[in-house]
Amino acid sequence: MTEMVHVVVMGVAGSGKTTVARILAERLGWPYAEADEFHPPENIAKMSAGEPLTDEDRWPWLRAIRDWMTARSQAGESAVVTCSALKVAYRDLLREAEGRVRFVHLTAQAPLLEDRMEHRAGHFMPTSLLTSQLATLEPLTDAEDGVTISVEEPPDAVADRAMAALHLSEERS
Numbered sequence: 001m002t003e004m005v006h007v008v009v010m011g012v013a014g015s016g017k018t019t020v021a022r023i024l025a026e027r028l029g030w031p032y033a034e035a036d037e038f039h040p041p042e043n044i045a046k047m048s049a050g051e052p053l054t055d056e057d058r059w060p061w062l063r064a065i066r067d068w069m070t071a072r073s074q075a076g077e078s079a080v081v082t083c084s085a086l087k088v089a090y091r092d093l094l095r096e097a098e099g100r101v102r103f104v105h106l107t108a109q110a111p112l113l114e115d116r117m118e119h120r121a122g123h124f125m126p127t128s129l130l131t132s133q134l135a136t137l138e139p140l141t142d143a144e145d146g147v148t149i150s151v152e153e154p155p156d157a158v159a160d161r162a163m164a165a166l167h168l169s170e171e172r173s
Contacts (some may be wrong), residue, residue, distance in 0.1 A: 004073040007166065008146075009107035010085035012133040016158065017082040020106060021121045023159040025080040027170050031072055033135035035083040038064040050130040055089075060091045069097035086136045090145060103146030104162045105139065 007030075009021040010166050018034060025032035036044075065083055072079040078099070085091045085103065095101045140146045147165040151158050163169070 003076075004076070005078040005168075006069040006072065006097060006099050006101045007078075007162075008085055008091075008094055008101060008105045009080065009106065009162075009169070010146075011084050011151075012084060012086070012137055015106035015108055016155055017106060019083075019085070019155045020104070020158050020162065021082045023155055024104075024162060025169075027159065027163065028080065028168060029170070031077055031079045033065070033068055033081045035061075035065055035081060040067070046128060047155070052136075054104050058090065059093070060103045064088050066094050066097045069099065069101065073098035083138060084133065086133060087138045088141060088144070091140075095122070095145075101145065102166055103140055104163065105146060105148040106151045106158065107148055108151045132165070 007021075007024060007028075009017045009024065011017055021032060021034075024030075038061050039047075040060065043053055043061060046053060046057065062083070065081060069079060069081065083090075083094065085094060091103060141150055147162065149158055149161050149165070
């Protein structure tokens with residue numbers, strides 16, 4: 001049986017996780033999940049109020065994402081999911097999912113991230129929390145299965161680079 005692969009598109013708010021993940025999922029023909037949908041109402045209320053989440057707030061959310069990936073593996077599906085996955089410890093938990101968990105870390109300079117956050121509609125994350133996310137962020141280590149890609153080019157080009165770096169092809173199921 002072929003090992004299932006889960007691509008976690010990670011990074012701080014405004015890095016384009018949702019846009020790039022949707023492109024990857026469509027190209028690969030894999031199920032897609034948005035990490036924000038796994039947050040309990042308490043976390044959304046906290047972030048909406050401009051209050052950063054604590055590790056204690058994040059653990060149940062991260063376990064829910066891990067469990068979703070495991071369920072996809074058990075259904076014989078690879079998948080794409082977004083998740084800020086800011087710390088190595090968070091990514092360690094995500095890697096507990098059944099299947100191979102790979103990361104695409106989207107990066108950009110703070111002014112671009114701020115601009116993107118200020119111009120997006122319908123999202124609960126205020127621009128004021130970007131500083132705390134950038135301070136919390138631990139880049140991918142050499143021991144982690146993933147790639148880091150700048151998002152200072154169009155989303156389709158970012159997705160092209162991610163697929164090439166991870167050796168993923170549109171025929172893969």
